[in-house]
Amino acid sequence: xxxxxxxxxxxxxxxxxxxxxxxxxxxxxxxxxxxxxxxxxxxxxxxxxxxxxxxxxxxxxxxxxxxxxxxxxxxxxx
Amino acid sequence: xxxxxxxxxxxxxxxxxxxxxxxxxxxxxxxxxxxxxxxxxxxxxxxxxxxxxxxxxxxxxxxxxxxxxxxxxxxxxxxxxxxxxxxxxxxxxxxxxxxxxxxxxxxxxxxxxxxxxxxxxxxxxxxxxxxxxxxxxxxxxxxxxxxxxxxxxxxxxxxxxxxxxxxxxxxxxxxxxxxxxxxxxxxxxxxxxxxxxxxxxxxxxxxxxxxxxxxxxxxxxxxxxxx
Numbered sequence: 475x476x477x478x479x480x481x482x483x484x485x486x487x488x489x490x491x492x493x494x495x496x497x498x499x500x501x502x503x504x505x506x507x508x509x510x511x512x513x514x515x516x517x518x519x520x521x522x523x524x525x526x527x528x529x530x531x532x533x534x535x536x537x538x539x540x541x542x543x544x545x546x547x548x549x550x551x552x
Numbered sequence: 553x554x555x556x557x558x559x560x561x562x563x564x565x566x567x568x569x570x571x572x573x574x575x576x577x578x579x580x581x582x583x584x585x586x587x588x589x590x591x592x593x594x595x596x597x598x599x600x601x602x603x604x605x606x607x608x609x610x611x612x613x614x615x616x617x618x619x620x621x622x623x624x625x626x627x628x629x630x631x632x633x634x635x636x637x638x639x640x641x642x643x644x645x646x647x648x649x650x651x652x653x654x655x656x657x658x659x660x661x662x663x664x665x666x667x668x669x670x671x672x673x674x675x676x677x678x679x680x681x682x683x684x685x686x687x688x689x690x691x692x693x694x695x696x697x698x699x700x701x702x703x704x705x706x707x708x709x710x711x712x713x714x715x716x717x718x719x720x721x722x723x724x725x726x727x728x729x730x731x732x733x734x735x736x737x738x739x740x741x742x743x744x745x746x747x748x749x750x751x752x753x754x755x756x757x758x759x760x761x762x763x764x765x766x767x768x769x770x771x772x773x774x775x776x777x778x779x
Contacts, residue, residue, distance in 0.1 A: 480771045488718045548721040552556045
């Protein structure tokens with residue numbers, strides 16, 4: 475199994491916190507190569523944090539919880 | 553945002569102090585460049601050629617008197633004897649500085665240079681001055697590397713922290729590491745000027761510890777969610 479970086483996970487979750495986003499737009503934000511981006515997307519889909527619907531990637535309910543918790547933790551850490 | 557602001561302020565202060573500190577060195581190097589390209593040995597034995605009057609005290613406590621020569625481009629590489637008011641002293645200008653020093657031996661008053669042996673002592677003193685100047689130019693070279701690394705990391709930290717939106721919080725969190733490292737590196741670079749500047753590295757070290765502890769905690773939390 476490929477190793478997944480917390481930095482990229484956090485960037486994807488926090489970017490999706492703004493709202494649903496097209497796959498390409500999300501790919502551009504992660505600054506990864508496309509195959510690696512797809513690996514991350516599949517990993518997050520498997521864990522039930524994101525879902526792809528109507529051509530857009532969006533957070534699930536659980537994903538939204540995690541992203542909000544991450545955002546709160548960051549605001550406390552800064 | 554308090555921690556980020558503290559780290560950013562410390563890094564900015566350290567960088568500003570570092571830049572202020574290297575500015576005189578850079579100016580001195582700039583002005584001394586022609587002198588190092590063609591280094592003529594210049595002896596000024598005639599007091600009429602001097603552009604200033606040396607203030608020499610007869611008491612040994614105030615024997616050394618450093619005076620600025622603001623408009624001079626005569627950077628001398630040797631020491632030479634001079635005599636004012638029956639007191640013989642040695643005046644020398646270190647290489648790559650515009651400051652000249654007039655000194656008489658400060659250990660006791662009887663050790664003031666006599667007329668019989670001024671040149672030998674002057675030569676000896678000149679060698680000492682040249683060695684000191686060489687050390688002075690070698691030290692900043694090591695510390696300049698630390699300083700340059702600090703400046704680069706500071707730039708990277710600024711690049712990370714100049715952002716907006718929710719991802720910005722993550723970028724600012726990540727910027728704590730390079731900004732803290734920049735603080736530590738520039739304070740190490742500044743320690744050449746005074747060891748007291750090492751105190752500036754305290755917020756940098758604290759920032760680095762805070763960053764790595766927080767990142768480890770976040771990674772543990774996120775991995776517990778994802779597995």
